[in-house]
Amino acid sequence: MTIGNAAPADPAPKRAGFVGLGLMGAPMAANLLKAGWQVTGWNRSATAVRDLEALGGNGASDVADLRDDPVIIFMLPDLPFIEDAAAGLLEAWRAVPPAPGTLVVVMSSVSPVAVRAFGLTVAGASGGNASVLDAPVSDGTDGAQRGTLAIMAGGSPEDFSRALPALEAMGTSVRRLGDLGAGSLAKACNQLIVGTTTAALAEAAELAERSGLDVSALFEVLAGGLAASRVLELVGPRLVAKDYTPTGSAKFMHKDLSFVLESAATARTATPMASAGVDLYAELVAQGLGDQDLAVVRQAIANLGAASGDPGQ
Secondary structure, eight states: OOOTTOOOOOOOOOEEEEEOOSTTHHHHHHHHHHTTOEEEEEOSSHHHHHHHHHTTOEEOSSGGGGTTOSEEEEOOSSHHHHHHHHHHHHHHHHHSOOOTTEEEEEOSOOOHHHHHHHHHHHHHHTTTSEEEEEOOEESHHHHHHHTOEEEEEBSOHHHHHHHHHHHHHHEEEEEEOSSTTHHHHHHHHHHHHHHHHHHHHHHHHHHHHHTTOOHHHHHHHHTTSTTOOHHHHHHHHHHHHTOOOOSSOTHHHHHHHHHHHHHHHHHTOOOHHHHHHHHHHHHHHHTTOTTSOGGGHHHHHHHHHHHTTOTTO
16 A cells, blocks of 8 residues: 555565475475566576476576575475585675575474574574574475465564565465474474374274275275374375385484474473384384385385284285
């Protein structure tokens, strides 16, 4: 709305840097482009950068090249990867601080404790001109491609408001849950539910199949009752087919459930399900299955049965 004869303020530039163009990051960056954002991307693999350029984006040869972008999004496997990738960027900001209000948006699943420390590092390196918003996502590669991700954000209300147009280009359920670290804690809770539910479904599938039941029929019946869930809907068919083609690596569930235990220790609350999940997914990784889809937890459980001398194998 214009007041008196004043002209309306120019909108903030829809310009973003995007670091990490993998299974999740590439479609997320593509959805920013579709929403009219100017996106400059960096990725360890040059092929992913070229794919972004083919969609109308720009490529960066170094993360520090993104230093003047008002929003810089990171979608890498974990915070240590982000800290390593951002090292040159922070050095550039120490030399020449960025514009006030610059946002670093961490959309990976990271430690709620560590991301708060990262926020202090970014603020210090930028002379207080840049701040961190943690905004991890849920709904997998399908949601990333369709732009329907659930996005759980943590940061100041002002930072969230500035990031909201970008977040809404990538997700349909976007919510600020508190200060920095709150988004990552919410994602840890999400992963507690997803990881243990997937494991329970995998265990049920193995039990049913070894007992002579049709697993597909079982899951169809379960979907009509109280056991119905989004996890059953999306992961169930892969568990039935024993299709472990990665839509995301199962090894990351071990990392995410470890964040649940870390947060529980701080909050002094018991997490028996998360503790069992950490042990199971550690076993999955030890079996060499970590790069396959989360549904491969069924194979990990089957292998445990074989190792115990189960005659069903």
